[in-house]
Amino acid sequence: MTMQFNDETFRGDYTYHNSPEAIRRFPFPFDQDSYMYSVNIEQHPGGPKGTPFEKMFDVDEHYVAEMKDREITLAEDPLRCQSLPHMELAGWDLLELIMVSKAKDYPDLFTLHRDGNDWHWINKPLGIEKKFTFLDATTLPCGPMEYITRQTQGDFALLHERDNNLWMDAGMVTSQADWSLDFDVGMNFFEWHAPVPKARKMGVFDKALKFLLAVGQGQHYRRLNWTMTVNPRLDTSPENYHKWGPEKRTITPENVGQKQFLRVELQTFFRLPRSNALAFPIRCYLMNLEDIASKPKWGRRLHRVLRDIDPALAEYKGFAVNQKIIVDYLAQFDDGAPTSPGI
Ligand code: HEM
Known part of the structure; x- marks a missing residue:
């Protein structure tokens, strides 16, 4: 295998780390010195070689460790994976999309042989080899969505479309920024977005839903x-708030560079062929402030964004309590130079 996978943890001793290559390809989300919600949607995949935007489903050095972390979370709380009965076909659609894409994009890591509905899947990094019958759930150890998302980085929501709306009727959610699948399952687009400040009044959700409903077959x-997380923790769920919430109070001027992480979500949309459901993968990338500031343009820009952000967003994203320490730390990387638009 050409890719090296990190031996690391996202809880307990938090040994998660980014190599120089991971820092280079980090999807820094700010293309200007300020931030407000918008309908920032573009075509996927597509982007410079080696970036997380190049392939349909990005696989990186954190793959194996992230899958282990998912396994721990699911063992403690099986409700992180739910699929309402009518969503099984969408699960097969998702399994097909991921297996076909990964086998094409990473042939040295994943292989898929198909003979009609007789499929043979090999996942080398996780040591999995499985023969099964496509569309026959009795030939897999669990449902198709659970099977493939236990082998794919990022969270997943599967949306059923009806009544001109999208309904969160299935998902695998173990690395979320403080929201709960168990709470949201069965809700529609406006209901699950209700806690977000400002965006509804700005018309962001009306426009976004209109766009999503128009996504056709074969379009992605x-x-x-983005948000902020203390310690490199994937599972920042409401269910486990008692574990990670108090960690916010451990930030000091001395440790903020290492313990405060920028959490970026690469969210993608795929219309699925048989079910007409929409797949919504949410891939999480974590990087601490010290590593971000190793790129002068990023350190400078992040300082300005977090210094000037609307207080309602700082509160919603959960970092208002540490905003001063973060901004004071980042100020040392801001020489006041003007920046040009773009990342
Ligand atoms: C936040 C799901 C598409 C904009 C959220 C939250 C969820 C979610 C669960 C957290 C809400 C909470 O606090 O409980 C989804 C799903 C989508 C989707 C499943 C696909 C159908 C979009 C699109 C936009 C959008 C297309 C476009 C603008 C936002 C914004 C937030 C948010 C601005 C607040 C994020 C933050 O400040 O950290 N979304 N969303 N969402 N969503 Fe979506």
Whole structure:
């Protein structure tokens, strides 16, 4: 295998780390010195070689460790994976999309042989080899969505379309920025977005839903979202708030560079062929402030964004409590130079 996978943890001793290559390809989300919600959607895949935007499903050095972390979370709380009965076909669609894409994009890591509905899947990094019958759930150890998302980085929501709306009727959610699949399952686009400040009044959700409903077969799109997380923790769920919430109070001027992470979500949209459902993968990238500031343009820009952000967004994203320490730390990387638009 050409790719090296990190031996690291996202809880307990938090040994998660980014190599120089991971720092180079980090999807820094700010193309200007300020930030406000917008319908920032563009075509996917597509982007310079080696970036997380190049392939349909990015696989990187954190793959194996992220899958282990998912396994731990699911063992403690099986409700992180739910699929309402009518969503099984969408699960097969998703399994097909991921297996076909990964086998094409990473032939040294994944192989898929298909003979009619007799499929043979080999996942080398996780040591999995499986023969099964496509569309026959009795030939897999669990449902198709659970099977493939236990082998794919990022969270997944599967949306059923009806009544001109999208309904979160299935998902695998173990690396979320403080929202709960168990709470949201069965909700529609406006209901699950209700806690987000400002965006509804700005018309962001009306426009976004209109766009998503118009996504046709074979079309794929992406957007970036971001938040802040103390320690490199994937599972920042409401269910486990008692574990990670208190960690916010451990930030000091001395440790903020290492312990405060920018959490970037690469969100993609795929219309699925048989079910007409929409797949919404949410891939999480974590990088601490010290590593971000190793790129002068990023350190400078992040300082300005977090210094000037609307207080309602700082509160919603959960970093208002540490905003001063973060901004004071980042100020040392801001020489006041003007920056040009673009990343
Ligand atoms: C936040 C799901 C598409 C904009 C959220 C949240 C969820 C979610 C669960 C957290 C809400 C909470 O606090 O409980 C989804 C799903 C989508 C989708 C499943 C696909 C159908 C979009 C699109 C936009 C968008 C297309 C375009 C603008 C936002 C914004 C936030 C948000 C601005 C707040 C994020 C933050 O400040 O960290 N979304 N979303 N969402 N969503 Fe979506």
